Amino acid sequence: MPDVFTPAQRSDLMSRIRSHGNRDTELALIRVFRAHRLTGWRRRQPLFGKPDFIFRAARLAVFVDGCFWHGCPQHCRMPQGNRAFWRQKIGRNRERDRLVSRTLRRQGWRVLRIWEHALARKREKSLVNRLHRALRLPEKIF
Ligand SMILES: [Zn+2]
Numbered sequence: 001m002p003d004v005f006t007p008a009q010r011s012d013l014m015s016r017i018r019s020h021g022n023r024d025t026e027l028a029l030i031r032v033f034r035a036h037r038l039t040g041w042r043r044r045q046p047l048f049g050k051p052d053f054i055f056r057a058a059r060l061a062v063f064v065d066g067c068f069w070h071g072c073p074q075h076c077r078m079p080q081g082n083r084a085f086w087r088q089k090i091g092r093n094r095e096r097d098r099l100v101s102r103t104l105r106r107q108g109w110r111v112l113r114i115w116e117h118a119l120a121r122k123r124e125k126s127l128v129n130r131l132h133r134a135l136r137l138p139e140k141i142f
């Protein structure tokens with residue numbers, strides 16, 4: 001069956017799916033929180049920019065940014081077709097990310113953005129230490 005959507009419509013649909021959070025990356029981060037006894041987080045609280053998690057007591061908002069959609073310098077590869085479109089699309093996502101971070105900071109939140117690639121098991125120790133620093137907890141000795 002042919003795709004009934006134009007590339008622009010398709011991308012819009014995909015971005016709307018994304019705006020509700022990426023389940024796999026959220027679950028991966030929850031696993032890290034649980035494995036390392038990081039408590040006090042809540043999901044999907046109604047804050048500007050819809051952080052993936054917040055730690056209310058620490059006034060910390062956490063976002064997990066997908067490497068493709070948020071333009072990770074190491075892993076975002078533009079699709080072959082329609083490059084200008086994709087470049088613009090991802091550029092807008094990055095602008096939006098900056099606006100969201102800035103707005104939350106003005107509202108008194110600290111903002112931690114975690115790349116999807118930082119969720120790899122081999123990077124877990126450094127991720128946990130970033131979380132500890134952001135939460136003002138002592139460095140974790142592994
Ligand atoms: Zn990446």
